[in-house]
Amino acid sequence: MKENFSRRGDRVRPAPAQPRPAPPEPGALAAKVRTMAPSMTRSMQRVAETVAADPAGCAALTVTGLAERTGTSEATVVRTARMLGYPGYRDLRLALAGLAAQQASGAAPAITTDISVDDPLTDVIAKLTQDERQTLADTAGALDISQVEAAVSAMASARRIDVYGVGASSLVAQDLAQKLLRIGLVAHAHADPHLAVTNAVQLRAGDVAIAITHSGRTVDVIEPLQAAFDHGATTVAVTGRPDGEVTQYADHVLTTSTARESELRPAAMSSRTSQLLVIDCLFIGVAQRTYETAAPALRTSYEALAHRHSPRDVR
Amino acid sequence: MKENFSRRGDRVRPAPAQPRPAPPEPGALAAKVRTMAPSMTRSMQRVAETVAADPAGCAALTVTGLAERTGTSEATVVRTARMLGYPGYRDLRLALAGLAAQQASGAAPAITTDISVDDPLTDVIAKLTQDERQTLADTAGALDISQVEAAVSAMASARRIDVYGVGASSLVAQDLAQKLLRIGLVAHAHADPHLAVTNAVQLRAGDVAIAITHSGRTVDVIEPLQAAFDHGATTVAVTGRPDGEVTQYADHVLTTSTARESELRPAAMSSRTSQLLVIDCLFIGVAQRTYETAAPALRTSYEALAHRHSPRDVR
DNA sequence: TCACAGGTGAAAGGTATTTTCGTCGCGGGT
DNA sequence: ACCCGCGACGAAAATACCTTTCACCTGTGA
Numbered sequence: 001m002k003e004n005f006s007r008r009g010d011r012v013r014p015a016p017a018q019p020r021p022a023p024p025e026p027g028a029l030a031a032k033v034r035t036m037a038p039s040m041t042r043s044m045q046r047v048a049e050t051v052a053a054d055p056a057g058c059a060a061l062t063v064t065g066l067a068e069r070t071g072t073s074e075a076t077v078v079r080t081a082r083m084l085g086y087p088g089y090r091d092l093r094l095a096l097a098g099l100a101a102q103q104a105s106g107a108a109p110a111i112t113t114d115i116s117v118d119d120p121l122t123d124v125i126a127k128l129t130q131d132e133r134q135t136l137a138d139t140a141g142a143l144d145i146s147q148v149e150a151a152v153s154a155m156a157s158a159r160r161i162d163v164y165g166v167g168a169s170s171l172v173a174q175d176l177a178q179k180l181l182r183i184g185l186v187a188h189a190h191a192d193p194h195l196a197v198t199n200a201v202q203l204r205a206g207d208v209a210i211a212i213t214h215s216g217r218t219v220d221v222i223e224p225l226q227a228a229f230d231h232g233a234t235t236v237a238v239t240g241r242p243d244g245e246v247t248q249y250a251d252h253v254l255t256t257s258t259a260r261e262s263e264l265r266p267a268a269m270s271s272r273t274s275q276l277l278v279i280d281c282l283f284i285g286v287a288q289r290t291y292e293t294a295a296p297a298l299r300t301s302y303e304a305l306a307h308r309h310s311p312r313d314v315r
Numbered sequence: 316m317k318e319n320f321s322r323r324g325d326r327v328r329p330a331p332a333q334p335r336p337a338p339p340e341p342g343a344l345a346a347k348v349r350t351m352a353p354s355m356t357r358s359m360q361r362v363a364e365t366v367a368a369d370p371a372g373c374a375a376l377t378v379t380g381l382a383e384r385t386g387t388s389e390a391t392v393v394r395t396a397r398m399l400g401y402p403g404y405r406d407l408r409l410a411l412a413g414l415a416a417q418q419a420s421g422a423a424p425a426i427t428t429d430i431s432v433d434d435p436l437t438d439v440i441a442k443l444t445q446d447e448r449q450t451l452a453d454t455a456g457a458l459d460i461s462q463v464e465a466a467v468s469a470m471a472s473a474r475r476i477d478v479y480g481v482g483a484s485s486l487v488a489q490d491l492a493q494k495l496l497r498i499g500l501v502a503h504a505h506a507d508p509h510l511a512v513t514n515a516v517q518l519r520a521g522d523v524a525i526a527i528t529h530s531g532r533t534v535d536v537i538e539p540l541q542a543a544f545d546h547g548a549t550t551v552a553v554t555g556r557p558d559g560e561v562t563q564y565a566d567h568v569l570t571t572s573t574a575r576e577s578e579l580r581p582a583a584m585s586s587r588t589s590q591l592l593v594i595d596c597l598f599i600g601v602a603q604r605t606y607e608t609a610a611p612a613l614r615t616s617y618e619a620l621a622h623r624h625s626p627r628d629v630r
Numbered sequence: 631t632c633a634c635a636g637g638t639g640a641a642a643g644g645t646a647t648t649t650t651c652g653t654c655g656c657g658g659g660t
Numbered sequence: 661a662c663c664c665g666c667g668a669c670g671a672a673a674a675t676a677c678c679t680t681t682c683a684c685c686t687g688t689g690a
Contacts, residue, residue, distance in 0.1 A: 041636085041637055041638085042637085043637075043638065043639095044637090059409060060409075062676085062677060062678085063677070063678055063679085064676095064677080064678090067639090072638080072639080073638065073639040073640075074639080074640095074677095074678075074679080075638070075639060075640090075679080075680080075681090076637090076638065076639075077678095078678075078679060078680085079637095079638095088678070088679070089677095089678065089679085090646090090677090090678070093409070094374060094408070094409065094412040095412070097409040097410070097412040097413045097416075098412045098413055098415060098416030098417075099416065100413060101412075101413030101414065101416050101417050102413075102416050102417060115599060117603050117606050118603070119603070121460055121463055121464055121467070121596070121600055122460055124596060124599050124600060124603075125455050125458060125460070125463070125596050126455065128455075128592065128595055128596060128599065129451050129452065129454075129455035129592060132451050132592060132595075133448045133451050133452065136444050136447050136448050136451075137444065137448065139444075140440050140441065140443075140444035143440060145436055145437055145440070148436055148440070149436055152436070167493075168490070168493065171486045171489055171490050171493075174486055175483070175486050175587070178482075178483065178486075269595055272490070272591070273588075273591070276587070276588070276591075277443065277444065277447060280443055280447075280584055281436070281439060281440050281443060284430060284439050284443065285436055285439060288432050288433070288434070288439070291432050356667090356668060356669085357668085358668075358669070358670095359668095377645090377646060377647085378646065378647055378648085379646075379647090382670090387669080387670080388669065388670040388671075389646090389647075389648080389670080389671095390648085390649080390650095390669070390670060390671090391668090391669065391670075392647095393647075393648060393649085394668095394669095403647070403648065404646095404647065404648085405646090405647070405648095405676095405677090
């Protein structure tokens with residue numbers, strides 16, 4: 001299926017790129033709901049929320065029952081189940097039963113209230129920690145291993161890797177580029193959209209472009225990715241919206257998790273945690289596959305930094 | 316049939332005494348099978364045993380499927396489900412799914428080893444996630460609230476905040492500065508040690524300088540902090556070594572946690588996670604204390620970014 | 631205001647589950 | 661040995677449940 005007639009910029013992402021979009025596991029359901037909710041219609045959101053709020057109760061209901069309880073129709077319930085990655089309601093129900101059993105036995109119901117203005121610092125720390133830990137678990141649970149695998153393979157053998165990210169994501173992009181540089185790969189992070197595009201058009205088949213955007217519709221990041229895509233590079237999207245515009249130009253999509261946010265807890269926080277986990281996975285994967293060169297490179301760069309530390313207390 | 320002549324000892328237990336004969340719990344299924352097995356017919360025993368041996372597998376089967384797998388009929392399967400205390404097969408199946416999820420999650424905690432070169436990607440993700448979660452818990456547990464409190468107070472009323480970090484820590488420094496800017500504070504991140512020092516000497520009492528260094532002995536970060544300290548600014552150190560040199564010039568010390576590291580997992584990874592949690596706590600704390608100005612500022616900056624996203628799908 | 635796109639639910643269409651009912655095998659009595 | 665009755669068992673009918681289709685309706689942009 002590789003039709004590398006790179007003559008025109010009209011390369012299109014192959015439609016059946018998601019034969020098995022999501023292996024539906026029970027644990028990460030709440031996360032999935034949060035990830036997909038924005039791209040759902042109102043009725044479907046109602047269903048999804050009901051289901052996430054009371055898995056045990058909903059597992060006991062039939063399609064009709066759940067439709068009634070949410071004030072919607074059976075069709076909508078089935079549609080929601082599909083959106084969450086299950087073949088139909090029956091399977092969602094099974095997963096729900098699993099989830100219910102898990103949280104029944106797994107003690108901690110993990111109820112996190114939102115952070116409010118007058119929370120004492122102790123609570124802030126506790127809630128923040130709890131949330132970030134949850135985000136990590138969710139992200140790991142929702143990660144599509146085959147996509148990671150594919151991205152890692154492409155990166156490991158890439159001539160050059162470009163990473164795009166603006167705003168908070170730019171820090172993540174830089175982090176990834178820094179790490180890749182340290183194991184001897186050619187990687188650049190671009191935060192300036194103009195420079196990003198001008199660099200992107202230099203890419204060709206065998207190169208890799210990675211876009212990092214939580215919303216999935218940050219134009220400053222989509223444009224360079226599209227340019228890279230059109231020029232035949234392998235493209236990867238790290239995004240919280242697997243249905244976002246950015247994925248149109250991505251050969252591989254890595255979904256980051258979305259945590260509930262509030263006024264005091266801006267989007268940047270949990271999405272950043274999620275993104276960092278994903279890029280760390282990419283990094284380790286690449287390091288494994290290029291171990292021959294990566295290991296000595298890591299050692300060298302470590303030693304190069306040693307003299308920048310004050311000499312004493314070298315334990 | 317003789318009805319209610321209760322005078323003799325032949326009183327009969329009222330028939331509807333067991334409207335709910337058995338509350339079907341998921342966990343005790345195996346036990347229930349053993350209890351009931353003797354009073355079952357051969358075919359039913361086959362079904363019960365199959366079910367107890369492989370809950371996960373059976374949960375995926377329909378009545379017909381399970382009947383086939385056990386070499387029996389659908390009716391027998393349903394009868395078995397009844398015998399085990401469920402209203403029908405559907406409910407048994409639900410319980411099975413729950414049981415499967417339970418024992419799946421119970422079997423999980425087998426990840427303590429280090430990441431090695433030949434770990435499959437699945438393990439890498441699991442280990443990485445586990446480690447980062449542990450790091451978060453450790454950091455939160457080790458954080459000295461009074462120090463956080465003090466740092467937050469100083470920051471909230473600061474005329475200006477400078478943040479120093481080089482290498483991986485520079486990204487953390489930038490993250491903090493970015494966030495503080497978004498709530499209307501005057502904050503700068505310095506990665507260039509020369510510029511950092513030249514800026515540090517401009518600070519005075521009422522200003523805040525924050526140094527971020529995992530090792531606690533990164534000279535490029537210590538020098539500007541010392542300069543700020545000498546000029547009367549309030550200084551904060553975010554470090555993994557509370558006994559490190561950097562703390563000599565720090566009014567407040569926030570300790571980050573250190574996870575075990577290995578060749579494939581460079582220091583930057585878990586220390587970064589830890590540092591980010593700490594600065595997030597600082598940020599939220601400051602945002603709370605400056606809520607009057609922070610809230611509208613956050614809203615404004617959010618709106619300012621809206622047009623940088625592609626317009627569609629604004630739900 | 632109109633045309634249109636897309637969400638939504640009623641009802642038709644299938645599939646899975648439950649019930650019914652007749653057969654068959656087994657043990658005990660004649 | 662044969663017959664009788666009891667209960668296990670499964671095929672198929674009956675039902676409940678799930679899925680799909682399609683027309684309506686609502687909100688949106690010209």
